Amino acid sequence: MSELKKFSMESASDKLRLEDEKIAIEVKDWNLYYGTKQALHGITMQLPENRVTAFIGPSGCGKSTLLRCFNRMNDLIDTVSVEGSILLHGEEMYSKRMDVSALRRRVGMVFQKPNPFPKTIFENVCYGLRLQGIKDKQVLDETVEWALRGANLWEEVKDRLDDNALGLSGGQQQRLCIARAIAIKPEVLLLDEPTSALDPISTLAIEELIFDLKKTFTILIVTHNMQQAARVSDYTAFMYMGDLVEYTDTDSLFTNPKLKQTEDYISGRYG
Amino acid sequence: MRNWFNKGEHWIWFSASAVSVSVVLVFGLLAMIAYKGLLHFWAHDVYVYPVSTANGQVEEVVGELHDTKFKLMADENNPKVMHEVPEYLIKTGNRDVYGIDFKWINSKNIDLSQIKLADDITVIERYEWGNVYGHLASLTLDGKLIASGADVKDKLQNLVEKSNVLLDKIHHIEKSVMGSINYQIEELRLEEKKLRANKEYHGEAKAEVEEKRAELSEAFIKQQASMQELYKQADVLGEVVLTIAGDQKIAVKIRQIVRFWQPNNMSMLEKLGFFFSSIGHFLTEDPREANTEGGVFPAIVGTVTMVLLMTVLVTPMGVLAAVYMSEYAKNGPVLRMVRISINNLAGVPSIVFGIFGLGFFVYILGGSIDDLFYGYAAPSPVFGTPGLLWASLTMALLTLPVVIVSTQEGLSRIPRSLREGGLALGATKFETITRIVLPMATPAIMTGLILAIARAAGEVAPLMLVGVVKLAPELPIDFNAPFIHLENKFMHLGFHIYDVGFQSPNVEASQPLVYATSLLLVMIILSLNLGAIMIRNRLRERYKALDN
Numbered sequence: 048m049s050e051l052k053k054f055s056m057e058s059a060s061d062k063l064r065l066e067d068e069k070i071a072i073e074v075k076d077w078n079l080y081y082g083t084k085q086a087l088h089g090i091t092m093q094l095p096e097n098r099v100t101a102f103i104g105p106s107g108c109g110k111s112t113l114l115r116c117f118n119r120m121n122d123l124i125d126t127v128s129v130e131g132s133i134l135l136h137g138e139e140m141y142s143k144r145m146d147v148s149a150l151r152r153r154v155g156m157v158f159q160k161p162n163p164f165p166k167t168i169f170e171n172v173c174y175g176l177r178l179q180g181i182k183d184k185q186v187l188d189e190t191v192e193w194a195l196r197g198a199n200l201w202e203e204v205k206d207r208l209d210d211n212a213l214g215l216s217g218g219q220q221q222r223l224c225i226a227r228a229i230a231i232k233p234e235v236l237l238l239d240e241p242t243s244a245l246d247p248i249s250t251l252a253i254e255e256l257i258f259d260l261k262k263t264f265t266i267l268i269v270t271h272n273m274q275q276a277a278r279v280s281d282y283t284a285f286m287y288m289g290d291l292v293e294y295t296d297t298d299s300l301f302t303n304p305k306l307k308q309t310e311d312y313i314s315g316r317y318g
Numbered sequence: 319m320r321n322w323f324n325k326g327e328h329w330i331w332f333s334a335s336a337v338s339v340s341v342v343l344v345f346g347l348l349a350m351i352a353y354k355g356l357l358h359f360w361a362h363d364v365y366v367y368p369v370s371t372a373n374g375q376v377e378e379v380v381g382e383l384h385d386t387k388f389k390l391m392a393d394e395n396n397p398k399v400m401h402e403v404p405e406y407l408i409k410t411g412n413r414d415v416y417g418i419d420f421k422w423i424n425s426k427n428i429d430l431s432q433i434k435l436a437d438d439i440t441v442i443e444r445y446e447w448g449n450v451y452g453h454l455a456s457l458t459l460d461g462k463l464i465a466s467g468a469d470v471k472d473k474l475q476n477l478v479e480k481s482n483v484l485l486d487k488i489h490h491i492e493k494s495v496m497g498s499i500n501y502q503i504e505e506l507r508l509e510e511k512k513l514r515a516n517k518e519y520h521g522e523a524k525a526e527v528e529e530k531r532a533e534l535s536e537a538f539i540k541q542q543a544s545m546q547e548l549y550k551q552a553d554v555l556g557e558v559v560l561t562i563a564g565d566q567k568i569a570v571k572i573r574q575i576v577r578f579w580q581p582n583n584m585s586m587l588e589k590l591g592f593f594f595s596s597i598g599h600f601l602t603e604d605p606r607e608a609n610t611e612g613g614v615f616p617a618i619v620g621t622v623t624m625v626l627l628m629t630v631l632v633t634p635m636g637v638l639a640a641v642y643m644s645e646y647a648k649n650g651p652v653l654r655m656v657r658i659s660i661n662n663l664a665g666v667p668s669i670v671f672g673i674f675g676l677g678f679f680v681y682i683l684g685g686s687i688d689d690l691f692y693g694y695a696a697p698s699p700v701f702g703t704p705g706l707l708w709a710s711l712t713m714a715l716l717t718l719p720v721v722i723v724s725t726q727e728g729l730s731r732i733p734r735s736l737r738e739g740g741l742a743l744g745a746t747k748f749e750t751i752t753r754i755v756l757p758m759a760t761p762a763i764m765t766g767l768i769l770a771i772a773r774a775a776g777e778v779a780p781l782m783l784v785g786v787v788k789l790a791p792e793l794p795i796d797f798n799a800p801f802i803h804l805e806n807k808f809m810h811l812g813f814h815i816y817d818v819g820f821q822s823p824n825v826e827a828s829q830p831l832v833y834a835t836s837l838l839l840v841m842i843i844l845s846l847n848l849g850a851i852m853i854r855n856r857l858r859e860r861y862k863a864l865d866n
Binding site: 118123164174 | 739753
């Protein structure tokens with residue numbers, strides 16, 4: 048909670064305002080359907096660069112679905128159809144010319160459950176680099192160390208990089224997945240409930256990590272945990288039933304929600 | 319009691335007894351095969367059976383007790399009462415004298431107390447005509463006596479060793495050296511035919527072929543001469559003369575002797591030594607005497623080669639099909655139909671696959687290959703005849719459903735999160751499948767292969783149509799390039815069992831051999847499977863944490 052306090056003090060003197068930010072991703076009138084069922088209703092929002100934006104809302108509100116739109120992960124589901132536009136630094140993500148693999152290299156993702164590959168720790172981290180055809184041992188070594196340091200894991204695993212990644216603890220595995228995602232130096236990092244499968248200590252480690260990572264990356268995080276959203280994010284979006292209900296800086300949303308629906312949710316009256 | 323039923327205890331007992339019945343059956347089967355088969359290699363004691371003949375005389379029958387059967391016979395005093403009277407099957411050997419190897423004796427005709435061990439009896443295993451049972455009398459050469467009495471045995475031992483060295487040399491020349499020369503001559507003949515067919519057989523090419531041929535024939539003649547020389551050396555080793563029952567004499571040429579032993583004078587340790595050396599002979603030698611004697615080496619090589627080749631053929635086919643079906647194909651009625659067809663393919667009788675293999679692979683595919691590439695060899699077919707390649711392909715088809723189904727199961731067990739993890743790092747679908755999904759599915763693929771090997775190694779019926787023959791001393795693998803001869807016919811242990819057990823002229827003699835061969839076949843399947851299981855376990859170890 049100390050961070051929250053520090054953070055509140057900081058924002059009191061220097062209040063964050065979306066209008067002042069550089070925009071990384073721009074969503075315009077975005078609709079998504081699972082078959083005939085509409086899951087996202089005309090979402091329009093701007094996501095600022097080098098900030099942490101949190102998506103909160105009750106289960107099934109579409110926050111994970113929206114997050115997966117930002118690296119076109121929903122393409123994998125046959126029945127999904129979309130309309131509207133999402134711009135990444137002004138470039139249309141869903142245009143026909145867009146190379147999906149290249150897009151996913153620019154927008155990294157960490158999943159709810161840690162999903163390291165059954166390979167060594169080293170190979171896990173440099174998997175994305177190897178995909179790009181990088182073979183230079185020195186480059187790989189340096190990037191792996193950089194990514195593991197970035198994910199706050201280096202000290203714990205530096206002596207056993209050749210061990211199987213599945214031997215790590217859950218929290219370590221999740222940080223490994225973050226290291227794996229940042230090793231390819233994406234512009235945006237998507238975190239889909241990254242701590243929901245972890246214990247409190249690992250959760251704290253990852254929250255501290257997010258705080259550090261936002262200097263380098265634009266971070267979008269989906270979370271069920273409102274305290275977590277309040278602790279780590281600069282901006283928060285509250286979603287409900289596929290609609291974006293309220294989206295503003297975290298401080299205002301939690302202390303002074305404009306809509307009654309938001310207030311009910313954050314005060315725990317439903318959801 | 320009621321409580322006992324309510325708890326479902328009786329179901330536990332039922333299932334436990336089902337398991338124990340299966341276990342008992344499996345081990346009972348193995349134990350029976352092992353016992354009957356291994357007896358074949360033991361140096362049995364030889365007895366003398368005094369048999370009273372119809373005219374009141376007593377005839378001595380010398381041999382090993384092979385089998386006992388009970389025959390229903392009427393009591394002498396009261397014809398209404400039937401007794402079970404044991405009859406003994408005695409292996410007497412000396413086929414050249416008696417005409418047959420075996421003799422049935424009714425126990426009524428012998429005084430059981432008079433059966434005794436035959437003193438100093440010698441058993442000689444010959445390359446032809448089976449065993450000789452008799453007493454060593456003398457050694458002769460061209461009618462002249464070399465040795466007699468007590469030192470015959472040592473001298474004979476010496477001579478047999480010498481003869482075996484010579485025979486090994488002859489065998490080497492015959493098989494390896496002359497075999498290789500023959501192979502080259504055959505290649506040359508085909509090349510000449512090819513040149514003639516292209517109307518290029520003149521001038522330099524012709525001269526070259528003729529020169530080569532002259533070289534080869536010269537080498538062939540030289541080898542033949544040295545072989546003749548060795549045969550002569552083996553001939554002058556002489557003969558051994560044995561006395562058999564009724565004071566008859568049998569002369570056996572030394573070079574005809576595989577080995578000899580005196581079972582009644584052997585200690586337990588010597589018998590054990592004999593037992594293991596017999597197994598060694600069985601595993602490493604070619605069959606003799608219409609497969610009823612000698613070893614099964616070509617059949618072992620044939621079986622293992624066929625199974626391994628089948629594995630090499632079925633793996634890519636099955637894995638690719640499974641990957642397409644579970645990763646790329648759209649779910650729908652067509653895919654469902656294909657799935658059902660594949661599952662039904664596993665239930666098609668194997669002989670049907672044999673017919674298909676013969677009709678499609680051998681005649682159509684093999685015939686076309688011959689037409690296209692081996693036209694000059696006509697009318698003798700190269701690939702248009704049953705052979706190793708077609709047998710392996712047929713077996714690959716037969717086992718394809720197993721591999722497809724287990725690979726699909728393996729693929730479907732790989733969590734979605736891992737695929738997404740790969741894709742989220744910018745991998746294409748193809749890269750995700752080849753780098754993450756397939757390596758993780760290898761244990762499941764191995765399971766499919768284990769089942770496939772077990773099925774293919776035990777199958778006989780389709781093989782008879784597409785490449786297995788009774789006798790093919792030429793191995794499908796040898797030292798002549800290209801080392802593996804896909805067009806060759808080969809021997810197979812399963813077919814060998816059928817052939818020895820049911821097609822041989824001497825069924826009684828070959829019965830233990832049938833069991834021994836069955837045991838060997840089971841062992842080979844078991845060791846192939848164990849190999850595959852070990853690989854699978856190592857792979858599983860690597861991916862173990864995923865299972866939880």
